[in-house]
Structures are given as structure tokens and as C-alpha cells.
Amino acid sequence: MSLDMTDTMTLTVTERIDDRGGIARIRLTGDDLPSVTAGAHLDIYLPDVDLWRQYSLCSDPAETGFYEIGVLKDPASRGGSVEVHRVAQPGATLKVEGPRNHFPLDESATxxxxxxxxxxxxxxxxxxxxxxxxxxxxxxxxxxxxxxxxxxxxxxxxxxxxxxxxxxxxxxxxxxxxxxxxxxxxxxxxxxxxxxxxxxxxxxxxxxxxxxxxxxxxxxxxxFSADVDLTGDSFEVEARASGVTLTIGPEDTIAKKLAEHGIKIDVKCEEGVCGTCVTDVLSGDIDHRDQFLTDEEREDGDQMCVCCSRGRGKLVLDI
CATH class of the missing domain: 3.40.50.80 (Nucleotide-binding domain of ferredoxin-NADP reductase (FNR) module)
Structure with a gap:
């Protein structure tokens, strides 16, 4: 189960602590912050590199005045963490969506x-x-x-x-x-x-x-991230509601190919870990490459992460 909010906010960096191990602890404040549950994360937009990245909240879920995240500066990443370290200085503002929770805590556990x-x-x-x-x-x-x-x-x-x-x-x-x-x-x-x-x-x-x-x-x-192979054999995708059928080549992803033909699906992590791009599948054999869907959801065969997963033969999507 996941618990999502869809708020888009502009939050201000009010405190930053550069902690051990290249991790910046960043405190964000704003008006009327939505409540959060343990395990929640924020989606942060980085306009200069045109990337969305997800960062888990480490602040107390009972805290109502601010959010806190920890961000590892990883030069081997695709640039998101380095950019956060550059821009998230006290006084800076960040475009944020969420909070979302795909990692909820079962509070009934003994x-x-x-x-x-x-x-x-x-x-x-x-x-x-x-x-x-x-x-x-x-x-x-x-x-x-x-x-x-x-x-x-x-x-x-x-x-x-x-x-x-x-x-x-x-x-x-x-x-x-x-x-x-x-x-x-x-x-x-x-x-x-x-x-x-x-x-x-x-x-x-x-x-x-x-x-x-x-x-x-x-x-x-x-x-937080995953080593995902995006390549594979060509296959067809029919976007039934849009009336478009496309061939997804060995180096293409479904999301990128659809976007080229005017069918935009929100994509954020591009690694199949955040769930933003999950799309309903009407028929077809899915080659799941993500780390987001559960085994049970994969077995159902009616949804997929189109940022990274592929098809065997033809897929029909409900878009």
C-alpha cells in the first residue's frame, strides 16, 4: 500500500548541516506543510539539470513546522545529488511535490x-x-x-x-x-x-x-536507485486511448518513445524505483525491470513502470 499526496509546494531551505560521509542534512519550511507518515519522501525538482529526484524524510512525522532530508553527494550518480548540494543553501527555494509514501510503516507490528x-x-x-x-x-x-x-x-x-x-x-x-x-x-x-x-x-x-x-x-x-538495464529486443506498444501504435527499439524506453509522439507520462526517477510512471496495461507480456512493483502486482500483469520495463511481443496500454 502507498499513501500519496499530490501537493506542489515551494519550500525554503532554512538550515543545512554538512554531516559526515558527504551527506547534507537539509531542513525545508513552508506554509501549511501537509502531514506525513513514517517512510514518506519528497520529490524535488532541479531545473538547471531538468531532473526530479526523491528524498526520504528523516524528520519526526509528528513535526509540523519543517521537513528534513539527508542527501548524499554522489559524483557517480546522474547529477541529481550533486545539484542538490550545490543549490540547497540557506535561503534557497525548491519546487517540491509530495509528500508521498510508498514505504509505509506497519504500526500494528509487535x-x-x-x-x-x-x-x-x-x-x-x-x-x-x-x-x-x-x-x-x-x-x-x-x-x-x-x-x-x-x-x-x-x-x-x-x-x-x-x-x-x-x-x-x-x-x-x-x-x-x-x-x-x-x-x-x-x-x-x-x-x-x-x-x-x-x-x-x-x-x-x-x-x-x-x-x-x-x-x-x-x-x-x-x-533509492537501481542498476537497471533499459535495453532489449524491439517490441510494439499500442496506446489504445490515444490511437497510437509504436515500435520501441532496442535503445528506446516506452516513456521516451511515447513522449516523442505527444503522449506524455510523468517520469521522475527513470530507474523504476519511484512509481511515478506506473501505467495500466490492458494486455501483453511485460518484462518488468523496476524495483517498485511487488511480486503480486507483477503477477497480476496489469501495470508496469514505463520508464524502464519492456515488453515481449505487443503491449496494449490504457493511455
Whole structure:
């Protein structure tokens, strides 16, 4: 389940802390901020590079006066994070959509385990704050290469739930590193796991948890980015409502090809992680390449992320 708002806002950067590990902690304020739930994110538009990028909120969901995000400056990215670091100075204004929540917290769980790798800690902090406020049983595992690059370290040490936070650093003794056989609880219907971070870290946690018997529906995940192969064999797409049939070439994406013919679908992440471009499919064999849809949604075969997924044969879209 996802919880979305569709507000478009202009927010002002009122505070910026350049924390360890190249992570900027950015506080945004505006009038009548929509309420948020733990796990929510904002879509931020960067006009100079014409990109939308998504950033999870790490501020307390109970906070009504501001939003806070953490942004890793990653030179290997496609330019979004570098641009945020450049423009998000105190006093700057940013066009923002949301908040949206595709990573909601199940507040009915008896036990919750939060696992954040690197910048993937940001939604986990908001979840920890909410779980603490609810008096729930939880633990937060935070994995980084070393303490010297561990953003939010001091804030988490000072948090009222600091006794629930376990730090794991790659450059420390083996017993300090995350050990999933030791650190994951036994599977149970009311035990839920949440993971966010680099794709390799997430795949390791998810595969290990599910192999240990945790139900897929109890292992929640949010990808910030994904290594996605956009190429493949040519196939046809019929946009039935628009009366257009197109050939999608080996280097094309459905969204880009449709846009060339005047059929615009909103696309933001271009990696199949944000869900903005999900489109209804009337018929056809979908080659899913995204990290957004659940296994159950893929099996239904009636929707796809057109920024990255492809078809085998002909697809008929409800657009």
C-alpha cells in the first residue's frame, strides 16, 4: 500500500548541516506543510539539470513546522545529488511535490527491525521516531563503512531511543559488523523488517531474511536507485486511448518513445524505483525491470513502470 499526496509546494531551505560521509542534512519550511507518515519522501525538482529526484524524510512525522532530508553527494550518480548540494543553501527555494509514501510503516507490528545502509538510514530515522512515540518494540541497525562517514551519528547517540540503535562499521572487528544470522529475529506473523540502502546491501538482507522464513510481505524495502538495464529486443506498444501504435527499439524506453509522439507520462526517477510512471496495461507480456512493483502486482500483469520495463511481443496500454 502507498499513501500519496499530490501537493506542489515551494519550500525554503532554512538550515543545512554538512554531516559526515558527504551527506547534507537539509531542513525545508513552508506554509501549511501537509502531514506525513513514517517512510514518506519528497520529490524535488532541479531545473538547471531538468531532473526530479526523491528524498526520504528523516524528520519526526509528528513535526509540523519543517521537513528534513539527508542527501548524499554522489559524483557517480546522474547529477541529481550533486545539484542538490550545490543549490540547497540557506535561503534557497525548491519546487517540491509530495509528500508521498510508498514505504509505509506497519504500526500494528509487535516487533520491528529497521536496517539502514549508508544514506538508506534516512527513512529509518523517521520510523524509529514514530515507533518510539508509540512505545513499540524495535531495533535500528545502521551500517556504514566506518564511523568517520556515519552521518546522523551524534543525533542518534543523543536520541531518546539511542539504546535501540546498533551501529555496524565495516572497518571494525567482525563481531561489530551486521550478522544477519545473529541480528535478525525469528520469523513471526507480527514481526516486520524494513531495509533501505545500496542495492547489494538490500538484496543481501532481503534474500537472507526470506530464506530464513520471513514472509515476503513482512520484509519491506525501498530502493533509492537501481542498476537497471533499459535495453532489449524491439517490441510494439499500442496506446489504445490515444490511437497510437509504436515500435520501441532496442535503445528506446516506452516513456521516451511515447513522449516523442505527444503522449506524455510523468517520469521522475527513470530507474523504476519511484512509481511515478506506473501505467495500466490492458494486455501483453511485460518484462518488468523496476524495483517498485511487488511480486503480486507483477503477477497480476496489469501495470508496469514505463520508464524502464519492456515488453515481449505487443503491449496494449490504457493511455
Amino acid at each position: 516487533k520491528t527491525v529497521l536496517l539502514g545502509g549508508g544514506i538508506g538510514i534516512t527513512p529509518m530515522i523517521a520510523m524509529a521516531k514514530r515507533l518510539h512515540a508509540l512505545g513499540k518494540d524495535f531495533v535500528l541497525h545502521y551500517c556504514t563503512r566506518s564511523q568517520s562517514v556515519t552521518a546522523f551519528h551524534d543525533a542518534l547517540k543523543a536520541a531518546p531511543f539511542s539504546d535501540r540503535v546498533v551501529f555496524h562499521h565495516d572497518d571494525e572487528a567482525a563481531e561489530q559488523k551486521l550478522d544477519l544470522t545473529r541480528d535478525l529475529p525469528a520469523p513471526a506473523p507480527d514481526t516486520h523488517l524494513y531495509v533501505c540502502g545500496p542495492q547489494g546491501f538490500m538484496d543481501w538482507v532481503i534474500d537472507t531474511a526470506e530464506a530464513a522464513g520471513h514472509a515476503t510481505g513482512n520484509v519491506h524495502r525501498e530502493y
